[in-house]
Amino acid sequence: MPEYTATIRFYSLEAYQQHDPGLEQLLKKAFSQKGATVCTPWMSTRSLPPMHNIRISAMDSVPIEELGQVKVPEGVALPIRIGILLYPGFQALDAFGPLDALNVLSWTHPVTLSILAASLDPVSTKSPRHAHAAGQSIVPTHTFASAPPLDVLLVPGGLGSRGSGSEVAAAIQLIRDVYPSLKHLITVCTGSSLAARAGVLDGKRATTNKMAWSEITALGPRVDWVAKARWVRDGNVWTSSRVSAGIDVAFAWIEDVFGEEVAQRIAVGME
Amino acid sequence: MPEYTATIRFYSLEAYQQHDPGLEQLLKKAFSQKGATVCTPWMSTRSLPPMHNIRISAMDSVPIEELGQVKVPEGVALPIRIGILLYPGFQALDAFGPLDALNVLSWTHPVTLSILAASLDPVSTKSPRHAHAAGQSIVPTHTFASAPPLDVLLVPGGLGSRGSGSEVAAAIQLIRDVYPSLKHLITVCTGSSLAARAGVLDGKRATTNKMAWSEITALGPRVDWVAKARWVRDGNVWTSSRVSAGIDVAFAWIEDVFGEEVAQRIAVGME
Numbered sequence: 001m002p003e004y005t006a007t008i009r010f011y012s013l014e015a016y017q018q019h020d021p022g023l024e025q026l027l028k029k030a031f032s033q034k035g036a037t038v039c040t041p042w043m044s045t046r047s048l049p050p051m052h053n054i055r056i057s058a059m060d061s062v063p064i065e066e067l068g069q070v071k072v073p074e075g076v077a078l079p080i081r082i083g084i085l086l087y088p089g090f091q092a093l094d095a096f097g098p099l100d101a102l103n104v105l106s107w108t109h110p111v112t113l114s115i116l117a118a119s120l121d122p123v124s125t126k127s128p129r130h131a132h133a134a135g136q137s138i139v140p141t142h143t144f145a146s147a148p149p150l151d152v153l154l155v156p157g158g159l160g161s162r163g164s165g166s167e168v169a170a171a172i173q174l175i176r177d178v179y180p181s182l183k184h185l186i187t188v189c190t191g192s193s194l195a196a197r198a199g200v201l202d203g204k205r206a207t208t209n210k211m212a213w214s215e216i217t218a219l220g221p222r223v224d225w226v227a228k229a230r231w232v233r234d235g236n237v238w239t240s241s242r243v244s245a246g247i248d249v250a251f252a253w254i255e256d257v258f259g260e261e262v263a264q265r266i267a268v269g270m271e
Numbered sequence: 272m273p274e275y276t277a278t279i280r281f282y283s284l285e286a287y288q289q290h291d292p293g294l295e296q297l298l299k300k301a302f303s304q305k306g307a308t309v310c311t312p313w314m315s316t317r318s319l320p321p322m323h324n325i326r327i328s329a330m331d332s333v334p335i336e337e338l339g340q341v342k343v344p345e346g347v348a349l350p351i352r353i354g355i356l357l358y359p360g361f362q363a364l365d366a367f368g369p370l371d372a373l374n375v376l377s378w379t380h381p382v383t384l385s386i387l388a389a390s391l392d393p394v395s396t397k398s399p400r401h402a403h404a405a406g407q408s409i410v411p412t413h414t415f416a417s418a419p420p421l422d423v424l425l426v427p428g429g430l431g432s433r434g435s436g437s438e439v440a441a442a443i444q445l446i447r448d449v450y451p452s453l454k455h456l457i458t459v460c461t462g463s464s465l466a467a468r469a470g471v472l473d474g475k476r477a478t479t480n481k482m483a484w485s486e487i488t489a490l491g492p493r494v495d496w497v498a499k500a501r502w503v504r505d506g507n508v509w510t511s512s513r514v515s516a517g518i519d520v521a522f523a524w525i526e527d528v529f530g531e532e533v534a535q536r537i538a539v540g541m542e
Binding site: 002004058060064091092093095096097099100102103106107110111112113115122125126127129130131132133134135136137138139211241242243244245247269270271 | 273275329331335362363364366367368370371373374377378381382383384386393396397398400401402403404405406407408409410482512513514515516518540541542
């Protein structure tokens with residue numbers, strides 16, 4: 001019977017102080033109703049606002065999506081429904097650096113990962129600017145139109161993000177559509193250009209690939225671009241600079257949401 | 272018209288000193304016969320043994336595979352046919368760290384990348400040890416049975432490599448079969464366990480994931496295991512330690528074969 005730790009993160013000290021004293025019982029009951037057994041109902045960390053961990057175990061037959069549908073009060077996060085947006089010509093490591101960390105996270109925490117694309121056809125990393133470029137093709141799990149509800153959206157960069165084709169336009173539209181319901185948006189490298197074009201970075205601090213700086217920043221004239229940063233967080237938006245910085249921002253995000261211990265454990269495993 | 276640099280690498284100073292003085296003309300002619308134009312016939316580096324670069328350009332219609340079929344004399348490498356071996360439960364970053372570097376390499380150098388698996392069904396990174404694990408599925412380009420001739424084979428690690436199922440057995444057999452014709456074998460993390468089980472590491476220095484050290488090294492009792500190393504090269508075999516060390520070994524290999532300048536340029540782009 002697989003055992004998981006569901007992490008409850010309070011957005012602020014205020015949210016924690018105001019939190020429903022019945023939250024523990026509420027979650028225990030909700031997980032039980034989904035078919036999971038609560039092993040350790042409540043463990044708190046010393047971070048501020050505190051983070052609560054509930055250890056649960058579930059039969060293999062309990063779909064992990066069910067656990068993700070447990071409702072939590074306002075100001076409390078139980079972020080487990082993660083999606084990654086793919087488009088032709090995304091950069092392999094932009095996506096698979098964070099995905100590797102999230103895959104390992106899923107061994108101990110009830111997270112789901114959806115792979116979203118314009119259609120269900122495999123999406124290639126092949127550079128659209130180089131006719132003979134090598135590439136790998138990844139199979140989506142959902143189309144943009146059939147995307148499940150998401151807590152987190154991850155947007156990789158790549159030469160394909162610079163185009164103006166229908167798949168890029170659809171990707172930008174998806175970001176615009178789902179952003180209001182997201183708890184976190186994470187972009188890697190030139191992935192921030194798609195978020196900028198969707199308008200969701202307006203008024204926010206953000207960063208991007210330094211090698212494409214003027215091209216990308218011009219796409220977001222109302223964004224407060226930060227030139228010198230490996231990654232930047234502004235509220236619920238996390239943007240990173242070049243390709244491998246996507247691994248750093250993924251760890252920073254995991255640490256923020258699931259705690260330092262979980263982030264450390266995964267980082268040591270990936271070393 | 273895309274322009275490439277084909278790098279000719281001599282295995283040893285002896286191979287260079289004995290090399291056919293007609294090699295330059297031979298390659299120029301061979302590339303032309305494949306439909307490519309030789310722009311700069313010969314540029315040598317100061318490394319020892321020297322590396323020669325031929326700048327060629329080819330119409331988009333010239334298949335890159337054709338350029339790879341140019342015959343080179345004994346002791347001379349023109350390594351462009353790269354394959355990666357996938358099996359269910361390979362670790363995402365083990366594969367996509369090196370693949371990202373190779374994708375970028377393919378923008379300027381005529382390399383081909385084949386994705387080999389037991390069948391043409393997409394291969395998932397999903398951990399076989401965790402029922403609810405997240406994973407991504409990659410589309411193979413060839414089966415083990417239909418693998419094209421290869422200069423280089425890349426073997427990622429992952430929890431799936433520890434199994435004894437038919438796909439793992441087939442992967443081990445593939446390594447055993449193709450190793451004699453390879454110019455280089457590169458393994459990442461526990462990928463070395465598959466090479467060890469294929470017997471191709473016998474008598475060689477190699478390394479692997481430190482977290483699975485006793486389990487993996489027991490699979491290769493005749494291997495000279497090196498405990499403290501991010502990566503180890505012994506002749507044409509390159510093995511690396513944990514997941515992200517696969518990126519390091521890929522750069523070390525690119526630097527050795529294509530020169531420091533090319534490796535640096537790709538590393539800066541991926542930063």
